[in-house]
Amino acid sequence: MSTLISTQGLSVRHGGNTVLSNVQFSIARGEIVTVVGPNGSGKSTLIRALIGLETAATGKVSRASGLSVGYVPQKLHIDASLPLSVRRFLSLPKRVSDAQADEALERTGVPGLGPRPLARLSGGQFQRVLLARALLVNPDILILDEPTQGLDQPGTAAFYKLIEEVRSQTGAAVLMVSHDLHVVMSASDRVICLNGHVCCEGTPKVVAEAPEYRALFGIGTGGAFALYQHHHDHGHDDGSASQTCGHEGHTHV
Numbered sequence: 001m002s003t004l005i006s007t008q009g010l011s012v013r014h015g016g017n018t019v020l021s022n023v024q025f026s027i028a029r030g031e032i033v034t035v036v037g038p039n040g041s042g043k044s045t046l047i048r049a050l051i052g053l054e055t056a057a058t059g060k061v062s063r064a065s066g067l068s069v070g071y072v073p074q075k076l077h078i079d080a081s082l083p084l085s086v087r088r089f090l091s092l093p094k095r096v097s098d099a100q101a102d103e104a105l106e107r108t109g110v111p112g113l114g115p116r117p118l119a120r121l122s123g124g125q126f127q128r129v130l131l132a133r134a135l136l137v138n139p140d141i142l143i144l145d146e147p148t149q150g151l152d153q154p155g156t157a158a159f160y161k162l163i164e165e166v167r168s169q170t171g172a173a174v175l176m177v178s179h180d181l182h183v184v185m186s187a188s189d190r191v192i193c194l195n196g197h198v199c200c201e202g203t204p205k206v207v208a209e210a211p212e213y214r215a216l217f218g219i220g221t222g223g224a225f226a227l228y229q230h231h232h233d234h235g236h237d238d239g240s241a242s243q244t245c246g247h248e249g250h251t252h253v
C-alpha cells in the first residue's frame with residue numbers, strides 16, 4: 001500500500017495549549033478514513049496540519065511527492081452580496097474549461113448550476129459544489145472537514161454515497177472529519193477517534209467496540225457519565241499499543 005500522507009509523533013500547539021500530542025497517522029491510496037472526536041478535540045487542527053496549514057511543534061508530517069489534495073474546508077463564508085457564480089468559483093484559484101466544470105458538477109449531482117450565484121445555493125448544493133471544486137484538481141486524496149454539516153439525513157446519506165462513488169471511480173483516498181457516527185461506521189475503511197491524541201483507531205467495528213470510543217460518545221451502559229471514570233489500560237485487536245486517554249471534561253456529541 002502506498003502511503004500518501006503520514007505523521008510521526010506530531011504535536012501542535014495553539015498559544016500555550018497543546019492541541020494535538022504525539023499523533024501517528026497515515027493514509028494510503030484508495031482508503032476512506034474518518035476522524036471522529038468531541039468538539040475541540042483537534043480534528044480540524046489535524047486536517048490542517050496534514051495539508052501544511054499548521055506548524056508542527058514536535059514531530060513531522062510527510063506527504064508523497066507531487067501529491068494532489070482536494071480540500072473541502074469546514075467553513076467557507078460567502079458574502080451574500082458577492083456576485084460570484086458557481087462557474088467562476090470553480091475556476092478559483094486555477095482556471096478550468098467549461099467542459100471540466102460541467103463534468104465536475106455533473107459528477108457531484110448538481111448539473112446545470114454553473115450560472116447560479118454561489119451565495120444563493122442551498123446547503124446541500126453548496127457542499128456538492130465544494131466537492132466539485134475539490135475534484136477539479138484530480139486529487140490523489142480528498143480531504144473533507146465535516147462535509148455534511150447542515151445537511152438533513154437523506155442529504156447526508158446521499159453525500160456519503162457520492163464520496164464512495166468518487167473513490168471507486170478515481171481511486172482517490174478520502175479523509176473526512178465527521179460527527180455522523182452511524183454513517184461513518186458504514187462508510188469508512190478505518191476510523192480514528194481523536195481527543196487531543198489518538199484514543200483508538202481501526203476498522204469501524206473495532207472502534208465501535210473500543211471502550212474509549214464508547215465512553216467519548218456516550219454509547220453503552222456507562223454513557224456520558226463514563227467519560228469521567230473509564231480507564232484505558234487495554235490492548236487493541238489490531239496489535240497497536242495501548243494508549244492512555246486523558247479527558248478534559250469534554251461532553252459527548
Ligand SMILES: Nc1ncnc2c1ncn2[C@@H]1O[C@H](COP(=O)(O)OP(=O)(O)OP(=O)(O)O)[C@@H](O)[C@H]1O
Binds near residue numbers: 045
Ligand atoms: N488558531 C487557533 N488559535 C488558538 N486556538 C485554536 C486555534 N485553532 C484551534 N484552536 C483550539 O484548538 C482546539 C482544537 O480545535 P479544533 O478546531 O482542531 O477542534 P475540532 O475537533 O475540529 O472541533 P469541532 O468538532 O468543534 O470542529 C480547540 O480548543 C480550539 O479552541
